[in-house]
Amino acid sequence: xxxxxxxxxxxxxxxxxxxxxxxxxxxxxxxxxxxxxxxxxxxxxxxxxxxxxxxxxxxxxxxxxxxxxxxxxxxxxxxxxxxxxxxxxxxxxxxxxxxxxxxxxxxxxxxxxx
Amino acid sequence: xxxxxxxxxxxxxxxxxxxxxxxxxxxxxxxxxxxxxxxxxxxxxxxxxxxxxxxxxxxxxxxxxxxxxxxxxxxxxxxxxxxxxxxxxxxxxxxxxxxxxxxxxxxxxxxx
Numbered sequence: 001x002x003x004x005x006x007x008x009x010x011x012x013x014x015x016x017x018x019x020x021x022x023x024x025x026x027x028x029x030x031x032x033x034x035x036x037x038x039x040x041x042x043x044x045x046x047x048x049x050x051x052x053x054x055x056x057x058x059x060x061x062x063x064x065x066x067x068x069x070x071x072x073x074x075x076x077x078x079x080x081x082x083x084x085x086x087x088x089x090x091x092x093x094x095x096x097x098x099x100x101x102x103x104x105x106x107x108x109x110x111x112x113x114x
Numbered sequence: 115x116x117x118x119x120x121x122x123x124x125x126x127x128x129x130x131x132x133x134x135x136x137x138x139x140x141x142x143x144x145x146x147x148x149x150x151x152x153x154x155x156x157x158x159x160x161x162x163x164x165x166x167x168x169x170x171x172x173x174x175x176x177x178x179x180x181x182x183x184x185x186x187x188x189x190x191x192x193x194x195x196x197x198x199x200x201x202x203x204x205x206x207x208x209x210x211x212x213x214x215x216x217x218x219x220x221x222x223x224x225x226x
Contacts, residue, residue, distance in 0.1 A: 001160075031212050033212070041218070042202060042216040042217060042218045042219055043158065043202070043204075043214075043216045044216075045213055045214065045215075048212070048213070058213075090157075092157055092158075096212050100146070100163060100165070101146060101206065101212060102148065102160055102163055103148075103160070103204075103212070103214060104160060105150075105157040105158050105159070106157060107156070107157050108156075108157045
């Protein structure tokens with residue numbers, strides 16, 4: 001399966017600021033996704049990052065808050081904008097790899113907003 | 115009714131026993147099913163996928179799917195303390211093969 005890296009692995013930020021999370025894959029993949037895992041909760045899909053077009057956001061998530069870039073088939077960024085303590089979560093990117101729609105996750109970015 | 119439901123646990127089993135983890139889903143049209151293992155502080159790791167009714171075995175893991183009853187289970191034979199983790203069931207939203215809906219996860223504790 002694809003090897004996925006994320007930067008930063010963790011960060012502590014002040015409210016009102018923004019953080020950009022990077023996701024890098026070691027091979028070209030069509031589908032990349034961003035998830036959020038709030039403390040003690042399961043994973044929720046934020047958006048699908050589409051190469052060459054705007055991301056597709058899930059209900060409850062908007063582009064102004066979570067702008068996403070996908071400049072090529074191996075890289076994507078997620079920005080968490082105008083952060084509040086409620087944004088404290090683990091943010092994970094995933095890719096669909098292989099012929100049977102399996103998704104594999106990066107190591108995650110643990111964000112704490114003070 | 116939640117789209118994907120799991121008992122949150124913790125499920126506690128002694129070392130060497132069989133751990134049985136269950137997941138039910140609401141959409142009868144679901145076609146593929148995934149089990150992820152998540153250690154504390156780590157990201158989810160795909161351990162099993164299943165697409166057809168019946169059993170699928172991979173080492174100590176067996177996934178069981180019953181589409182008529184809308185449940186999928188994961189059996190872990192000869193459980194080891196290293197299997198202690200949260201197990202997440204994931205099902206793609208019908209009409210979208212890649213938008214995974216995750217259950218809340220079952221925490222498994224294997225006692226030495």
